[in-house]
Amino acid sequence: MKIIAHRGASGYAPENTRVSILKGLELGCDGFEVDVQLAGSGEVVVFHDFTLERTTSGKGFLRDINLYDLKKLDLGSWFSEEFKGEKIMTLEELLKIVPENKILNIEIKVRHDEMNKIEGKVVEILKRAGRVEGDVIISSFNHRIIKEINKLEPKLKTGLLLTAGFMDIENYIKLNNLKIYSLHFYGEFTGRKMVEKMNEMGIKTYIWTVNSVEEAKILKDFGVTGIITNFPDKFRDLREV
Numbered sequence: 001m002k003i004i005a006h007r008g009a010s011g012y013a014p015e016n017t018r019v020s021i022l023k024g025l026e027l028g029c030d031g032f033e034v035d036v037q038l039a040g041s042g043e044v045v046v047f048h049d050f051t052l053e054r055t056t057s058g059k060g061f062l063r064d065i066n067l068y069d070l071k072k073l074d075l076g077s078w079f080s081e082e083f084k085g086e087k088i089m090t091l092e093e094l095l096k097i098v099p100e101n102k103i104l105n106i107e108i109k110v111r112h113d114e115m116n117k118i119e120g121k122v123v124e125i126l127k128r129a130g131r132v133e134g135d136v137i138i139s140s141f142n143h144r145i146i147k148e149i150n151k152l153e154p155k156l157k158t159g160l161l162l163t164a165g166f167m168d169i170e171n172y173i174k175l176n177n178l179k180i181y182s183l184h185f186y187g188e189f190t191g192r193k194m195v196e197k198m199n200e201m202g203i204k205t206y207i208w209t210v211n212s213v214e215e216a217k218i219l220k221d222f223g224v225t226g227i228i229t230n231f232p233d234k235f236r237d238l239r240e241v
């Protein structure tokens, strides 16, 4: 089972920052999950919330602030004084610190009321960095984004993010004609039959956010591909490299 550091090793360092990636590398994870969205000036930046208050020294919506001003914000102090001065990263900066032999799950965040052009920008950045055919997976809760990525660059791996436990996933994928590499599913709703069905269909399963070893053992027994966790070091014994 692969161990993916959620927003970097976010149990130990401020999420989606350079230090959370370096911490994950130090702890020996198989890869990273990060969130991306567009800054006010159009760059793709690594950030989870739509607003700045929870994890930065700034205020307001990320989409209203240009990169120059976003770079002035402190993304570390909210987590611990030790990380004071940590700055927002662009996707290009992230790609420089994530080695190519690590899985990189880039989750595209968009608000329901705005379909913007982030997909094209993400694809261009990955092409320029030579990361299209590697272990990069683009995931999104917005399945139109998945379709758009598949259209823009069919070689890129895409991951379907779902929380809904009541859904007939197999039929959802078929009816929507989704060409996906992986299903990224919410831990509590994950069942053995669903995992077996995905394995049968050749679709990988990444389960989030799993922070308990007991839960991880059950998921490993189900046959999931990987778990996405804030504490990658807790699951070393369950890794299959």
Ligand code: G3P
Pocket (backbone or CB within 6 Å): 006, 033, 035, 048, 107, 139, 161, 184, 208, 228
């Ligand atoms: O990719 C899985 C997980 O990160 C989705 O939820 O809110 O942590 O982005 P969230």
Ligand code: CA
Pocket (backbone or CB within 6 Å): 033, 034, 035, 107
């Ligand atoms: Ca995420």
